[in-house]
Amino acid sequence: MSAHDISLTVNGEAVREAVEPRRTLVDFLREDLGLTGSHVGCEHGVCGACTVRVDGAVVRGCLVLAVQCDGARVETIEGVSDSGAIADLQNAFEKRNALQCGYCTPGMLLAAEELLAAGGTPGREKIREHISGNYCRCTGYEAIVDAIEAVVQARGGRK
Amino acid sequence: MKPRSFDYVRVKSLAEAVIALARHGTEAKIIAGGQSLVPLLNMRMASPAILVDINALAELRGISLEGGSLRIGALVRQAEAEGSVEIAKHAPLIAKALPYIGHFAIRNRGTIGGSIALADPAAELPACLLALGGEVEIEGAKGARTVKADDFFKDLYETALGPGDVLIAIRIPVPSKDMRFGFSELARRHGDFAMAGLAACRDGKSARLAFFGVGSTPLRAKKAEAALAKGSLEEAVAVLDHDLDPPDDIHSSGKVKLHLAKTLLRRIAPELAA
Ligand SMILES: Cc1cc2nc3c(=O)[nH]c(=O)nc-3n(C[C@H](O)[C@H](O)[C@H](O)COP(=O)(O)OP(=O)(O)OC[C@H]3O[C@@H](n4cnc5c(N)ncnc54)[C@H](O)[C@@H]3O)c2cc1C
Ligand code: FES
Ligand code: FES
Numbered sequence: 001m002s003a004h005d006i007s008l009t010v011n012g013e014a015v016r017e018a019v020e021p022r023r024t025l026v027d028f029l030r031e032d033l034g035l036t037g038s039h040v041g042c043e044h045g046v047c048g049a050c051t052v053r054v055d056g057a058v059v060r061g062c063l064v065l066a067v068q069c070d071g072a073r074v075e076t077i078e079g080v081s082d083s084g085a086i087a088d089l090q091n092a093f094e095k096r097n098a099l100q101c102g103y104c105t106p107g108m109l110l111a112a113e114e115l116l117a118a119g120g121t122p123g124r125e126k127i128r129e130h131i132s133g134n135y136c137r138c139t140g141y142e143a144i145v146d147a148i149e150a151v152v153q154a155r156g157g158r159k
Numbered sequence: 160m161k162p163r164s165f166d167y168v169r170v171k172s173l174a175e176a177v178i179a180l181a182r183h184g185t186e187a188k189i190i191a192g193g194q195s196l197v198p199l200l201n202m203r204m205a206s207p208a209i210l211v212d213i214n215a216l217a218e219l220r221g222i223s224l225e226g227g228s229l230r231i232g233a234l235v236r237q238a239e240a241e242g243s244v245e246i247a248k249h250a251p252l253i254a255k256a257l258p259y260i261g262h263f264a265i266r267n268r269g270t271i272g273g274s275i276a277l278a279d280p281a282a283e284l285p286a287c288l289l290a291l292g293g294e295v296e297i298e299g300a301k302g303a304r305t306v307k308a309d310d311f312f313k314d315l316y317e318t319a320l321g322p323g324d325v326l327i328a329i330r331i332p333v334p335s336k337d338m339r340f341g342f343s344e345l346a347r348r349h350g351d352f353a354m355a356g357l358a359a360c361r362d363g364k365s366a367r368l369a370f371f372g373v374g375s376t377p378l379r380a381k382k383a384e385a386a387l388a389k390g391s392l393e394e395a396v397a398v399l400d401h402d403l404d405p406p407d408d409i410h411s412s413g414k415v416k417l418h419l420a421k422t423l424l425r426r427i428a429p430e431l432a433a
Contacts, residue, residue, distance in 0.1 A: 060268070068190075133261065133264050
């Protein structure tokens with residue numbers, strides 16, 4: 001099948017590439033752009049390891065096709081790390097041991113940031129619900145919830 | 160796994176979509192949110208020759224009140240619907256059901272129309288549409304038509320949609336003031352498809368009960384509806400034995416599902432009381 005030309009921005013930089021329609025967004029980011037911070041787990045939407053942002057919304061990188069992202073604004077863990085936008089969240093994860101192998105962490109951080117960015121002061125139940133689509137096979141989640149809760153308190157409901 | 164190769168076209172108008180679908184027949188598949196289709200592609204359980212991407216069609220967006228019904232465009236994302244004031248006000252049953260669909264990242268992308276078109280027997284929205292007595296607007300090669308929810312869900316993943324048809328919107332009659340709504344489901348984990356679920360509404364005169372996860376389509380329990388309309392919950396629960404005959408599946412036996420259905424009816428009964 002013929003490749004399609006797409007232009008989009010990835011972490012603020014303009015990108016032009018030719019992609020096969022069957023290329024998923026997460027494979028495009030990892031294989032074609034070398035952005036390996038987004039991980040690949042189940043490839044059917046269940047684990048959340050591939051979490052990225054498309055036009056501001058957190059989505060599954062394995063369930064969006066790269067060819068669908070022509071004209072889109074894509075952000076990955078590399079982008080939000082470099083900009084410092086989630087430095088407090090990353091510090092809280094480190095301080096509370098909210099990561100062990102780190103496989104789930106990029107997705108977990110982006111999911112958590114979406115909840116934090118909505119403002120307000122979500123409690124532990126709400127935090128758990130929001131990360132329910134992101135699997136962690138190491139930590140048992142408790143430390144992750146602790147870390148997110150600490151940032152909720154520290155940001156004090158600011159968006 | 161990775162999908163097999165396929166071709167891709169992002170259509171710019173509804174007319175273009177209908178032409179592309181007519182040209183490729185059963186070889187083509189519409190992609191909306193992709194949250195059910197892409198897993199099937201990745202697992203190679205579906206391998207269409209071409210995907211027709213409808214995401215650019217403005218005609219399929221938007222939520223509006225039109226002549227006594229609430230019209231929800233097929234491309235309205237489930238997350239957008241969750242935040243909609245109109246849906247909360249005029250279709251509270253749908254507002255209750257939405258948070259049960261998958262996870263927030265799935266709902267950010269998944270569409271209302273995709274869920275209705277797929278018609279997973281354990282999905283929330285098809286049951287809501289049925290309970291609310293809604294309608295489906297369809298555009299196809301032979302023009303536009305409207306199908307009532309009661310006639311839309313035919314069999315397992317089979318609906319009134321033919322291969323060349325595009326689901327445009329759903330319509331929900333704006334409820335009377337004394338209408339009450341109840342929604343509940345039982346799943347092993349938050350975000351999983353339900354083992355059994357119930358979407359229901361009731362006013363002074365009548366009740367509509369749509370069960371899901373207990374058959375090959377969402378199912379109305381008409382004997383139980385009649386009993387409930389008379390005000391007898393116990394009788395409604397008892398006659399579910401005749402309304403439903405759930406098959407066994409990998410989660411549970413049919414007998415367990417029937418038990419769960421009865422539990423759900425008792426659980427939401429207070430919500431349906433005036
Ligand atoms: C991990 C996970 C958990 C999930 N949990 C749930 C859940 O609990 N409950 C639930 O209901 N769903 C669940 N889903 C599915 C999700 O809700 C999907 O978004 C929805 O079923 C399909 O919508 P879509 O827009 O993504 O459709 P797509 O995946 O794009 O399409 C689905 C099917 O419908 C057809 N189609 C789509 N739009 C149209 C249209 N306008 N006209 C004609 N045909 C069309 C497509 O050709 C395809 O066959 C889950 C998905 C995942 C990955
Ligand atoms: S790899 Fe995308 S959700 Fe698991
Ligand atoms: S830290 Fe290993 S999967 Fe979460």
